[in-house]
Amino acid sequence: xxxxxxxxxxxxxxxxxxxxxxxxxxxxxxxxxxxxxxxxxxxxxxxxxxxxxxxxxxxxxxxxxxxxxxxxxxxxxxxxxxxxxxxxxxxxxxxxxxxxxxxxxxxxxxxxxxxxxxxxxxxxxxxxxxxxxxxxxxxxxxxxxxxxxxxxxxxxxxxxxxxxxxxxxxxxxxxxxx
Amino acid sequence: xxxxxxxxxxxxxxxxxxxxxxxxxxxxxxxxxxxxxxxxxxxxxxxxxxxxxxxxxxxxxxxxxxxxxxxxxxxxxxxxxxxxxxxxxxxxxxxxxxxxxxxxxxxxxxxxxxxxxxxxxxxxxxxxxxxxxxxxxxxxxxxxxxxxxxxxxxxxxxxxxxxxxx
Numbered sequence: 001x002x003x004x005x006x007x008x009x010x011x012x013x014x015x016x017x018x019x020x021x022x023x024x025x026x027x028x029x030x031x032x033x034x035x036x037x038x039x040x041x042x043x044x045x046x047x048x049x050x051x052x053x054x055x056x057x058x059x060x061x062x063x064x065x066x067x068x069x070x071x072x073x074x075x076x077x078x079x080x081x082x083x084x085x086x087x088x089x090x091x092x093x094x095x096x097x098x099x100x101x102x103x104x105x106x107x108x109x110x111x112x113x114x115x116x117x118x119x120x121x122x123x124x125x126x127x128x129x130x131x132x133x134x135x136x137x138x139x140x141x142x143x144x145x146x147x148x149x150x151x152x153x154x155x156x157x158x159x160x161x162x163x164x165x166x167x168x169x170x171x172x173x174x175x176x177x178x
Numbered sequence: 179x180x181x182x183x184x185x186x187x188x189x190x191x192x193x194x195x196x197x198x199x200x201x202x203x204x205x206x207x208x209x210x211x212x213x214x215x216x217x218x219x220x221x222x223x224x225x226x227x228x229x230x231x232x233x234x235x236x237x238x239x240x241x242x243x244x245x246x247x248x249x250x251x252x253x254x255x256x257x258x259x260x261x262x263x264x265x266x267x268x269x270x271x272x273x274x275x276x277x278x279x280x281x282x283x284x285x286x287x288x289x290x291x292x293x294x295x296x297x298x299x300x301x302x303x304x305x306x307x308x309x310x311x312x313x314x315x316x317x318x319x320x321x322x323x324x325x326x327x328x329x330x331x332x333x334x335x336x337x338x339x340x341x342x343x344x
């Protein structure tokens with residue numbers, strides 16, 4: 001008979017308190033807004049510095065010097081013009097002979113100096129990337145009728161391959177004269 | 179006649195009693211047993227969303243502001259490298275990897291040992307996020323890039339301050 005005595009009901013009221021405590025902890029610890037970044041993939045390191053030779057017409061030389069001036073093929077340009085110059089060079093809309101025949105041939109050589117400010121460099125880099133993303137978007141609009149971001153993974157890769165970003169960054173070597 | 183009146187009276191009394199009973203009826207206790215479930219649901223949401231921050235940044239950093247940035251993929255698998263002025267001694271430019279200062283010469287080994295903790299499958303998600311003060315010179319950034327290449331850690335994010343969002 002003793003065994004048949006009913007157990008008192010389990011009081012779940014305190015459970016909410018425990019859950020609240022945990023909830024508040026995670027609320028405080030959460031970082032909802034993610035960092036934004038300019039993402040790049042570095043070339044693998046190799047001892048040999050001499051790589052493939054690139055035909056001159058495929059190469060756009062961008063140099064940002066120690067006083068943060070931007071030189072494209074030794075001519076000084078403004079930061080706002082970089083995007084247009086790059087997209088004109090890569091897409092080559094008038095089929096000029098001194099520019100790459102297909103967009104994926106284009107290589108952009110980006111050089112900086114020891115004293116270049118990080119800010120100027122990253123603004124320049126973002127401009128080059130913006131030129132490419134605008135070209136990709138245009139291409140995607142033309143062929144698929146939707147923006148690049150709205151494409152599925154495979155199509156995205158296809159478009160990205162047409163306008164493949166090739167930025168070569170010469171290593172800065174103080175001992176060698178560049 | 180009298181009997182009838184008595185009956186009516188009785189009836190009335192009865193009704194009164196009934197009314198009394200109704201007004202004194204207790205409100206049933208609110209059942210809170212499903213409250214924990216709701217809270218737990220919220221809790222799980224935040225647990226999943228949370229990226230725990232462990233490192234204290236001892237470097238003074240003003241990120242450069244740009245209008246176009248991408249989200250960092252797999253943010254929990256990224257090493258943070260901070261470059262800027264030392265909080266305690268503003269004359270020095272220092273490098274902090276996650277939670278500790280490192281010298282340039284130690285960076286390659288430090289990155290390698292951090293990456294080696296991960297299995298093959300996860301190591302493809304690994305990346306390095308550079309938080310560099312906008313006034314730092316490129317000379318030091320180039321050195322860091324070279325060290326990262328030597329450590330075979332090639333995915334790099336230059337973290338920026340997104341102008342569009344703010």
